[in-house]
Amino acid sequence: MGDLDRILNADSVAVIGASRDETKRGYQAIATLKKSGFEGGIYPVNPHERRVLGLRCYADVEEIKEAVDLALITTPAHTVPALLAACGRKGIAGAVVIAGGFGEMGSQGKRLEQEIKDTARAHGVRLVGPNTSGIINMWSGLNLVGLADVPKGDIALLTQSGNIALHLITEAKLRSHKGFSYYVGVGNESDIHFDEYLEFFRNDEKTKAILMYVEGLRDGRTFLQQVYTTSREKPIILLKSGRSTTGQKSAGSHTGALAGISEVARSSFERAGVINIEHPDQLFPVAETLSSLPPIRNRKVAILADGGGHATIASDLLTDLGVEIPTLSDRTQAKLKAILPHNAAVSNPVDVAGGTDSNPEIFAECARILLGDPNIGGLLIVGLFGGYAIRFAEKLRFIEEDASHQMGKLVRKSGKPIILQSLYNSVKPHSLELLRYYGIPVYESLDIATKCIGELSRYGQYLSTYKLKTSFQFNWGAKAKKHAVGIIQKARSEGRRYLFEYEAKEILRRHGAPVTHEQLAKTADDAVRMARDIGGSVVLKIVSPDILHKSDAGGVRLNLENEDQVRDAFHRIIDNAREYKPGAVIKGCLVGSMTKKGVEVIIGTKIDRQFGPVVVFGIGGILVEVVRDVSFRVLPLSRAAATRMIDEIKSAPILNGFRGSPALDKQALSDLLLTVSEVIESYPEIEEMDLNPVMVHDHGIDIADARMILKKATAEKPPLD
Amino acid sequence: MGDLDRILNADSVAVIGASRDETKRGYQAIATLKKSGFEGGIYPVNPHERRVLGLRCYADVEEIKEAVDLALITTPAHTVPALLAACGRKGIAGAVVIAGGFGEMGSQGKRLEQEIKDTARAHGVRLVGPNTSGIINMWSGLNLVGLADVPKGDIALLTQSGNIALHLITEAKLRSHKGFSYYVGVGNESDIHFDEYLEFFRNDEKTKAILMYVEGLRDGRTFLQQVYTTSREKPIILLKSGRSTTGQKSAGSHTGALAGISEVARSSFERAGVINIEHPDQLFPVAETLSSLPPIRNRKVAILADGGGHATIASDLLTDLGVEIPTLSDRTQAKLKAILPHNAAVSNPVDVAGGTDSNPEIFAECARILLGDPNIGGLLIVGLFGGYAIRFAEKLRFIEEDASHQMGKLVRKSGKPIILQSLYNSVKPHSLELLRYYGIPVYESLDIATKCIGELSRYGQYLSTYKLKTSFQFNWGAKAKKHAVGIIQKARSEGRRYLFEYEAKEILRRHGAPVTHEQLAKTADDAVRMARDIGGSVVLKIVSPDILHKSDAGGVRLNLENEDQVRDAFHRIIDNAREYKPGAVIKGCLVGSMTKKGVEVIIGTKIDRQFGPVVVFGIGGILVEVVRDVSFRVLPLSRAAATRMIDEIKSAPILNGFRGSPALDKQALSDLLLTVSEVIESYPEIEEMDLNPVMVHDHGIDIADARMILKKATAEKPPLD
Structure with a gap:
């Protein structure tokens, strides 16, 4: 029997703080337990009372002879630790703690909350709350809230x-x-x-x-x-x-x-x-x-209305919610025409146009025709139904009720949902009560009725498309590479809370990211030799633990095409860096090949306070910084999630080949997102990662810049900015 | 006495189609008129009845001796024209026509609707409807809807x-x-x-x-x-x-x-x-x-809650609606602290935290403190108020009711609104009825209560900021320039429904738009001479009534810097055009100076079916075409509207100097929007205008391309595309 089972399905409950004062929870809970038909043991506990509500009252829980599953503690915060210990000794599985004055009330409260948590754990008692209104099991009558x-x-x-x-x-x-x-x-x-x-x-x-x-x-x-x-x-x-x-x-x-x-x-x-x-x-x-109701699997809904205005508004609202209102097939339209007047609308929305004024049973016939159409997944009825007897003639009451019975059974038979909006709902006509009996919800509000259909449709969509393999759990460090761990340890040992660009890129490279090889040149001669090995134009960037924003320091030179340019660039970069931050430790320059121009995207990660590591994606520049056109996901990513986060930004068409330019390599981009996910999972030390920009080409991608910031360790320098 | 006054405040009404059948409108309307206490004359009209509901029934309206203001016509569509004529002869001011079967029912219905419109006008009768449920004047009892x-x-x-x-x-x-x-x-x-x-x-x-x-x-x-x-x-x-x-x-x-x-x-x-x-x-x-309630002028609202969850949700919803929930002043907080328990939240939202459980009057005291704060424009109360007697103790009923009286009078005295959300609203406690008596709306729904506060705030904002001079009416043609009219007439006379680029630009130039001078070269020698006059690099563009999309036809050459390039470009453009569309009429090439590079924006106009000429504005390329980041206005524009439509696009920060680039010339841009507005007002013949792109610089703007399409005339060629 699981912990929660002994709590939520408790067979017996001790009420600690039982009281004869009607305004106290220690009274109300016992009264409600009795009124709710709770058949288990009820044990009032209060050293100052002998009987409460006709029950024997115990001085403390350990005095109770019978086994007790659950305790309700209604006494003030400071009394709770000792009471929990007693509950543990008695073998009580769980305690519901009503009192406030814990974590929500400053540091003293936080300490007290830690104390009750520790005490409960030490004594094998599980805690509901504290600062809770209580729990109710409606089927056993275990009602500890005092609400009848x-x-x-x-x-x-x-x-x-x-x-x-x-x-x-x-x-x-x-x-x-x-x-x-x-x-x-x-x-x-x-x-x-x-x-x-x-x-x-x-x-x-x-x-x-x-x-x-x-x-x-x-x-x-x-x-x-x-x-x-x-x-x-x-x-x-x-x-x-x-x-x-x-x-x-x-x-x-x-x-x-x-x-x-x-x-x-x-x-x-x-x-x-x-x-x-x-x-x-x-x-x-x-x-x-x-x-x-059963969910709608195909997002396609029919609207059946007596009330053109209601039909029009419902169409707007369902469209807003992403529900389709497809034109009905010729066959379905013909069937509707056969029973509705000539001025009725039959394409969807269907408007009965007075065709039911003298016979509301036609609603049930229309519903049967509409749900019988294999292209229709669900039905929304709007307008006057429920009010025919009130609006037109008393004798229509029973016809309307018959229509309700027919529609109720139709939902069961067809496996497709009906929701009904009626402007007469608040009058509570019997025909609408009947619909509810069959599980058809009835609302006066068009907003609510359409939202409900919308969510039936969205949930149906979710059930048909979810992937079994999605996981929100990390297997921390399982895929870590030894070399990468070394890079992080080295940074730590140097008291850094960030990695150098080449270190960050090296980690990404070890996990399969397309990072061009870059080397650290300590002298201008080194740089020239490395540039020759790479071939074509190269870029030089400063490497200094004291300079994080390289461009600001004049620490980046692009498009260097020959020896002279490389040599000159090396010296200028070193000079600029010295001027920018006198006394800065300078390790040299990174030499790498120029990345091809492409569409710039950014990929970043951070730690969310509630959800842990998350990733953000967007197309660089204005679209990210001004329009904020970005997508987010909690890590780790599945392939499907990576693909969807690329496709869901508004500016995604740019990646699909905008204005005749070729489609870009979204596969490589989703590969990179999965790599980022894997890197974060591998090294829990990483607090933030920023790949900005990543160049996307029609074939392949280039990571032009990469930054990683480490989590705070005990004694260290903070990151630079 | 205005037409509508004689209709909506009619002293006497003829009911044409009066009936003794309870299910007919001709019965219901008379019955309801009598029940509603209508004190004017009621004249049933029906040649087949002598009395209806105890009133004398006339064969037709002209038989009535007394003056009649209004007729209710309940008979079928085809009978209406003759009846309207009779109403006119009788001197009746207006007719309410219930029947459907007019404009909403195809071409035959449309003809009938035109007929009743013409008849009514010819006989000086104003029409309500047709296809209407009727009208009601609640103060005189003139209820023609038959709804009691x-x-x-x-x-x-x-x-x-x-x-x-x-x-x-x-x-x-x-x-x-x-x-x-x-x-x-x-x-x-x-x-x-x-x-x-x-x-x-x-x-x-x-x-x-x-x-x-x-x-x-x-x-x-x-x-x-x-x-x-x-x-x-x-x-x-x-x-x-x-x-x-x-x-x-x-x-x-x-x-x-x-x-x-x-x-x-x-x-x-x-x-x-x-x-x-x-x-x-x-x-x-x-x-x-x-x-x-009075509107809120400063967008600043206080939330007073018994219920932390309600306060949190209300904060979210008000924030969504653009309402501010400012932190209260120290002075106000101190006053609240003096009457609330130590664990109450007093910064805003204010949560009484049980401080009113035994004394709901404290609500009124808090409301007085909050509305007494000059920084607070209105108050939203959420949670339990209305339910203290139900939830806590019967004896609190009268204290709660007293609090309602106090709060009701507070609204009158302070001139600031209170809206109340109560989870007990549906139980209809007397304390909440009292609030309604004082004009304080009470809702069970947090969504509705916050929306209402939001709209009080928005309306207050509108009242404090609207401009007196806004007009939605054109003074068509008043500012037309003779030369521009000639350009349009020439296009018409040539059977064109569009203007050439240089013609469109010439019209804009005449209204003060910054259009660089462009000339039509018929020969390569012309082009060379014109390029020399202009100086610097020039652009050549094909001019042909048969080619609208110039670039597609190879009809545009940019950045021409010397005579040879100009001459070569001229010949190539002509050759390309001949190949693109054999037999096309070719007028020559337009020669103009190159526009400077800048931020590209687009300005377009079209005719909206309901609102007439409208203008759209956006930053060119991806932001318009992919992200659809655009703003719209109905023309004509005021300066304030032009400024606002520039500032309200999401990407507007680009124009303000993004990432260290200089701020762009938004003044020139709003000037151009006003010019566009004036051009549309001047020439009703223009159906669409498209300035795309317009280059915006830090000083000034350039219209790189301009297109105008004319409205359909009787016999003409359609525009090309």
Whole structure:
């Protein structure tokens, strides 16, 4: 029996801090446990009480004779360490800690949080929270939140805010037929993180969809891996807040400034199969829809309307969401024409144009025709359905209800979803309640109804295209090359937090990157000899541990074509460097062949606080720096992800052969992205890598410049800038 | 008394097609008129009835003795022309025509629509519709829609879809304290257009805001002008649908392909002061908010929360909407600290952190402190307010209600708005009803509440920055130059629908554009002589009515530096042209000086189907063609609009001096945009203009190439391509 199983499916629970005061959690939790029909043992614990709500109250947990799975601790923060130790001695598997005043409250709180974490670990007790609103198992009645009337169902709710949970529960209760399997307030995540709960819900048979509200992630990479595994089996609907503030905290280094955290989160969530929601209104409805209906596999949807305005707006909104509204086949149109008036629109959107005013059953017939078309993956019905009895004649009520039954059964039979938008939804007509009974969600809002269809379609697309081999986990150092490790160790031993360009390139070369061979010339004669060996025009660049920005120091000379030029360039570079930074240690000049002109791209990596190493890609110059046309991925990359990050920038057509120029070598570019991924995986010491520019040709690529910065070690010089 | 006044404020109405059948509009309208308390004359008209609903029924309108202002015509389309004529003879001012089957139903319908339009005009009758759901004056009870229970208030509702109107009315009834002053279903707009209704509502004292749903505009320019005049006095909240389909219909020519109609609509609506809504859920709430609360002038908002999650999400959403959430002053923070617990957040967002659990009145105190801060323009309250009695203790009910009274009066006193989001809204607690009574909108949705604050802020910004002189009307031909008119006439007389490059440039030059002088050389000797006069390097370009794409025909030679090169180039160009298009008429070569290299921009104009002449601007090459980084405006331009359209493209920093290069001459560029505007205004014959590229330098600009296409005339050759 897993840790979380003994917590979330606990057979018995001790309520530490049990109370007879109705306003206290120690009272409310016990009252709610009894009201919710929890059949396991309930053990109030409080040395000052003898009975609470008719139950015997214990002085401490160790006094309880029976086995106890779980403890709810409702007492103040400072009491928690000793209580956890007692729980451990009693053999309790987990503790839900309500109190705040830990990591969220400054350094003293952080110390206390570390203490409870250590105590819990030492005593084999797993922690939910602290600073949590609690947990609920709707099926066993294990309700530790003290909130009655939570609807039961198949959605697991996992949040970092009790009030947002309350908001979602209220919405479910008032506007749907759906409910929850579990609720978990993760709190400070000090022991159990989001990913462990996800794993539990993935394996839980009662849970069909997982609804999450996240403010911050402790370990984004492990989270993504778990999401990736889970989302193939059950949809995960997630709202991540803190986009605006985290954006402000983005790092100041070149690549850092581009890598807005929210963009990293968005692209990595998408890759892991998350249904990523930015507007809270959509959160519950999308979960309702995805837990109730089969996904749409072909992105093609029909709209059936009584209401031309509603049909037009729905078309706009679905188009915005990337859903296709294909023109119906002649055959389907002919079938519709046979039952609709001559002024009805039958191409898609279908507008019944009053054809159902006296017989709303025609809606069910239209739905049957539309879902019977093999080219149509799902159906959105908009406008008046649900209101025929109200709008036209009372006697239409039963015809409308019959239509609901027919449409409900049609979804089951066809395996294709229907979502209905009705302007009469808030009046709660029985016909719409019937649709919900069959699992057809009904919304008053066109925005919500179209978003739900859109996400059914996006999830269907994800399920048909995801790659099994994607991994968000590194095998750190497994592919490291001895020589490269030596380069990094040498830099460390010299107290550097960066590698020289030739060192960075050498590491890339060892991993198969197309780096032209470059050599370090200590004298002008060296340089001339090396230039002769290379042949053609060469470039010379300063090598100095004290000069990182070589061009600024006059430390780069290009297009050197003969001995005199090389010799002259060597001397000038050395002179410039001495003038630029008197006393700088100068190792000599790097001699290399000129790279061919091509389209300049940049590839950079950095460490994201939540997700670890990420890579950014863009076409150099204005497109990156002004237009910010870049793509991000969490590393490591798969071939598919590398290809997609090249293709998803807006300016990608430049690489495909723009205005008659030849197509460029995108294969070599994605090879390089995979090499970058491998290098980062090989050497955990690397904090940032910057390949800028990389020249892309019609055949092959050249890395014109490469920079690597190492992570902080204990005692060292900081990097230069 | 204006036409619309006699219609929308009619004292008497004839119902043509009056009926005793409850399912007919001719019954419902009379029943609703009586129920709504309409005190004017009601005259049923139907030759087959003697009495309807207790009223005398007339055989036709001319039989009525009393004066009649308005007729409601409920009979089929084909009966309408004769009825309109009778209305005219009777002296009726306007007719509301319900029937469909006109312009929306093919060519026969179009003819019938023209017939009713002509008949109405000939008889001095103004038309509402046809194909309309009708009109309502909520204050007089003139309700011709047959829809009872419409709430009365200060929002005028103007739509092109009866079902959308029904949707909005239902929403108002169930979720607000607000209602409507008028409803108008504009229908096919065959006589009275949107702009006339707008003008009426601008002058109507009962109307405080105008809520519109638009599918298509008959005359976008007149509409914009009226919107512009009206929006300074009353907010206009508008949803324009058909973005997706109209986008597909965008013209195929170069500039046309870029000028997606929806982008033109968006930018011109914004310039005219429209509050442009794309999501139907926001439509009524934004109208409710803007008709109830003062706009925010400084974009700065405070968030007051009980609920950390709600505060975080609200921060994200407000940031997306361009609203600032400034850190509060030390003084304000100190005041908040004095009344909130030590763990409360007081910098903004303010989170009461349980500080109000036992005393929700603290909300009112916080609101007073926040709106008392001169740096704060408005307040958004999110989370639990409204639910303290439900969540904590029944006795808090009255304290909460007192807080509502205080906050309501605070809005009146401070002149600053409060919007409240409550997760208990759907429970309808009395404290929230009270807030509505004071005009504070309350929403359950964070999305809606933040959007409403966002639009209060945007409208406030608009009111503080709009320019009085903006005009959307052309004074066609007023600034035309005689010489330029001659050029266009000459092209027409030669059967051309385009101007030669030198002709187009000559027109631009006459309006002050910086065009280098170019001359037409008929022989190589001509060319040599002209090149000598110009001095420096020159360019030669083919001039042929049969060759529009000069480069493709080998018809352009650049950088010619001496006599031999000029002579050789002339002959080669002529030879190339003959080979490219045997039999082409060749007029010679244009000789001009080489334009300096600079940043290439493009300026194009086209005729938008709804808005008439529009201009597009972008930085040439990849940024326009791949990234589609362009800006649009409806012509004519003001200086402010020209400046803004240059600055609003993403790549604008390039013009400001990117990477150490000097700032470019944006003044000259905006001069040229104004010239383009003036040229289009001067010569209505011009259909498209394309200046591509225009070279922008640090001082001055050069128009490297110019194309103009003329509008179709009766008998002519089409343009070449």
